[in-house]
Amino acid sequence: MLTRKQLDLLEFIHKRLQRDGVPPSFDEMKEALDLRSKSGIHRLITALEERGFIRRLAHRARAIEIVKLPEAMESGETFVPRVIDGDKRAAPAAAMPVGGSGATDLPVMGRIAAGVPIAAISEVQNHVAVPGSMLSGKGHHYALEVKGDSMIDVGINDGDIVVIRETSTADNGDIVVALVEDQEATLKRFRQQGNTIALEAANPAYETRLYRDDQVKVQGRLVGLIRSY
Structure with missing residues (x-):
């Protein structure tokens, strides 16, 4: 399962590859996702690569290849991440x-x-x-x-x-x-x-x-x- 930010980044890279034939720069990714630093983009890229959605090509600048897309993007479904808030009153599932x-x-x-x-x-x-x-x-x-x-x-x-x-x-x-x-x-x-x-x-x-x-x-x-x- 991808987080909202991971899915947003994957979708942004996919659209730019389709439009321009080359992936966006880290600065463009940072601006598109409204992140304060490129370190956040590095973490998202690493997470997408670990999950097998993208592949970074060695010795080539800005070389990112999309390997697969999640079903939510292919079907047009809305992605809704779920995160447990600490000290919440209701358990995620009853123990x-x-x-x-x-x-x-x-x-x-x-x-x-x-x-x-x-x-x-x-x-x-x-x-x-x-x-x-x-x-x-x-x-x-x-x-x-x-x-x-x-x-x-x-x-x-x-x-x-x-x-x-x-x-x-x-x-x-x-x-x-x-x-x-x-x-x-x-x-x-x-x-x-x-x-x-x-x-x-x-x-x-x-x-x-x-x-x-x-x-x-x-x-x-x-x-x-x-x-x-």
């Missing part, structure tokens, strides 16, 4: 006790990136039973499937299921679902100093990313992990 087992049936809301940010929270894909002891305190919980390896040093591997408690706040050192610039969500360790928020990976192959505090929204905090073997 139901599993009779007598002490487990709780949680909705798996999609994938979360432990690496380059991807769209994380969309719609219920399935459910997973988790021990009641894994659910920390009050509040709504949901589960996400991990994609990527940037958190492997804290034991979170590609394909694992993380259990998240919805919250809009976090303490330094918490592992959180962070929404960056209302576009991309990622699973990282949270640290804040003044007006700067650092999203830290737990893998030396990935750099810590720094943002202004108004660019990051906490969507939830990690409270449990279900290993995938």
Whole structure:
């Protein structure tokens, strides 16, 4: 599933390729999507490439090839992204006790990136039973499937299921679902100093990313992990 911004960028590139035969520049993309910096375009381009919608051709400036289009663009449907707001009153899907087992049936809301940010929270894909002891305190919980390896040093591997408690706040050192610039969500360790928020990976192959505090929204905090073997 693509975010609204990803779909807008893909549509803009597609129209320019059809009209001019060459893709737009990053400056033109930034202006078309009303973004404040080209770093946001870089993230969107990377996300589209990872999902197989575009391909960047090596050693050629502005060389972007569209590999496929989403069904929503081909059919003319309206795309409506769904993102869970932290500390919301209603759960995305009711967490139901599993009779007598002490487990709780949680909705798996999609994938979360432990690496380059991807769209994380969309719609219920399935459910997973988790021990009641894994659910920390009050509040709504949901589960996400991990994609990527940037958190492997804290034991979170590609394909694992993380259990998240919805919250809009976090303490330094918490592992959180962070929404960056209302576009991309990622699973990282949270640290804040003044007006700067650092999203830290737990893998030396990935750099810590720094943002202004108004660019990051906490969507939830990690409270449990279900290993995938």
